Amino acid sequence: MKKYSFSVLLFALCMLVTATGAATTIVAPGYPHGEILPPGSTGVFPVSVGDLTDVQGVHFNLTFDSTLLSVESISASNAIPGSSVTTNIDNETGWVQVAVTNTEGINVGDWPLTPLVDITFRSTGIERESALRFSGTPTYSQSEDFVPEEFYYVYNGSIAVRNPSTFWAPSGKLASGQSGTFAVGVDNLTGATKIGFELMYDGSYLIIDDIVSVYPGAVITDAEAINGIFSEHGPYELREFGLESVPEEMRQHPEQTHHHHNWAWVTVEIPDGLTVTEYTEIIGVTFRSTNLAGTSEITSYGNWYVGEDWHSFDLQIPGRMVTNGGGVYPNLGDFKAPSGTVDAGSQRVLPITVKSLKNAKEAYIYTEWNQTIINVTSVSLNATAQAAGVTLNDWDLYRYEAFGYLYAYIGNMSNLNTASWTPLLDLTVKANATSGRTPMNISGNLYMFPRENVEIMYRPALLENGQISITAPNKADLRAVLLDPPQYVKKYADGSLHFDQTMIIENIGSKAVTEDFKVEARFGSTSEAFTITGGIAPGANITYYMTMNVVPGYGKTEVSVTQE
Structure with missing residues (x-):
């Protein structure tokens, strides 16, 4: 039977022809992140291609670990109509040969990649990872020249035989105006010392009031929830208003975009390690209803650590919360x-x-x-x-x-x-x-x-x-009074003048003087400015004693001031 199948493959291979696409791509199952297949189960995984135009044939050999996997069947994918598949399966050595012909022509874009064939694998009871590698270079062909052309990009994949590590987001129902605590669960972890996750929810229907550890020995090291209505513009789209400043109909029916604009994130450590093979609750999230009734999908992204080794959960099971409203908008202060x-x-x-x-x-x-x-x-x-x-x-x-x-x-x-x-x-x-x-x-x-x-x-x-x-500031009203001004001034032999004078500065206005200001003393054609310091309250005054010296040829009046 194997010999007969091989001769059919050679006949099909003769139909391969030349192609010209420079970025043609073929990828094995499990590229790039790997696939999971539980022990003793079957799963269908595609070989996918990209950037093919009028291609009439594709040929490849694929190897796998026969102690972990066997191939039960290979069929043409429904994503590309008109394809016929010829195969040679060797489960003893872990090798398959596949030829795909399509007289209508295979036409697929470069992204996303399109499934070409579906391979049904069965896993054994051994838990380990099997590489899926192309043996030799996969080829494709077009026109009537029957000349094979190598794929430009060729990527191998992998399938791990094990039960998938799984994260469950919370699900449940809330009665009108009520709150409740709903579990976050995990499954199929070995020696997990830390788990971190994000929950995305719709803040127009739900409020998170608390996050608590429910697994013995698990300690929350960091958790935060972001409540309130958000939009594509971020968390501050109502920053100009405040909820009580907008119309009642807006408060009752606030516009809310996709639920991922509200989120919570949690990091929990398990010092003794967590090993589970069935659903296990680790965190409780307390949800409360807003004033709106509706359904919030709860999506998640989680990861877990064994020491410093990071792992993403293989499966992320979304949750759903249904609320009958009856609460209030999540505001405070x-x-x-x-x-x-x-x-x-x-x-x-x-x-x-x-x-x-x-x-x-x-x-x-x-x-x-x-x-x-x-x-x-x-x-x-x-x-x-x-x-x-x-x-x-x-x-x-x-x-x-x-x-x-x-x-x-x-x-x-x-x-x-x-x-x-x-x-x-x-x-x-x-x-x-x-x-x-x-x-x-x-x-x-x-x-x-x-x-x-x-x-x-x-x-x-x-x-x-x-x-x-x-x-415009109201300036202080000031008045300066010379107390007992001199009736005459003695002139010295050198022509200089020297005399004393007392000046009172009064604030007769209603505004206080709080800053320094200048006063100019003038005698005849000469003058000198000096600064008055200290405040003057309305109705108050200050007294200054001045000694004035006017000396011919000196060029200015000299004033010595002493405050009372």
Whole structure:
């Protein structure tokens, strides 16, 4: 039988003809990441090709480990109609010879690759990996020249005989307004010392409130969940508004794009190692309903380690959560941006205030303004926040084009009383213009820590933007009075004049003098300016004693001033 089959293959090979594609490709089953076949089972795996035009024949030899695998059948793939397949299978040595003919012509693009034939493998009870290698160079042909052409790219593959390591995302149902804890499970792991995974879910239907270890000896070393409505523009598409500032219909039916814009990630360590051959729960995720009823697909990506050796899960089983709504949008706390006026040419300290933070421990706050109108020159904790032990862990001021930005990371807020609007950060705001106004937009996130190493993010319930205006300053009204001015002045023999004078400067206006200013003393055609220091409150005055010396030829008046 084998001899007869071989003669048929030689006849089919005569039909191979020349092709001209420079990037023609053929790949063995299990390229590039390898396939999995459980012991004692069968599986169908394709040999795929790419970048073929009007090809009428393909020929290849493929080898495998016969102690691990056997070939039960080889058939033409439905992906390419009109193909006929002739094979020679040798399961004793682990070798197959395949010729594919197609009088209609094989026409496939370079990507994605297209299955040419399907090979049905059966695994033995031995668990090990078998390489699948092309023996010799696979060829293809076209036209009527019957001249074989070698494939430009040839890639080998592999099949591992073992039960696949498997990750299960959580699944379940939530009654109206209720929460529940649902398991993350794994299977077929040997000696796993660390497992890491991401869950992607739809934040318009679901809220994650907690993540807990449920396997004895497993310790969560890092976990975070990102709640709230996201879009293709990222997590800040509502940064200008705050949920309570938008219409009710938007709050009830917020637009939500693909569920992967909400995610959670978890790292759990198992110091003693985890070896399981059946479904085992390792993590519990507490989900809560939002105000919307619907279904959230839960996709995942997971990996596991044995010491420093990294492995991806062979199978990732997605989950699905069905909720009847009845809850609330996942928000927490209120942020208010600074508002007020700043005199042109001056600066002023204005606060960022917060309210109703409950048990939030950390926050990220972002503000934005028109840099041509104002500039924020410094950021510090307000005295109230300092007294409560709040920490300013990190902050940065930067600009892009005409806009200025503040980023601040605040920690240890648990003891800050935010029952009413409470100052959190002090911003020193400097006027960059003589007039005008700019919005002070605010956004951010709040974080709660339900347990050690577990961080849950919520969006603020209210984001109240501010406005800062530049005003022309009201200058102080000052009046200078010479006390008992001299009736005559003695002139010395050299023509010089020397006399004393007392001057009182009064603030008769309503605005305080807070900066130094100059006074010019003039006698005849000569004068001298001097600086007055110290503030003058409205209704107050200061007294200066001056000794004036006017010397001919000296060129200026000399004034010596002593403040009372």
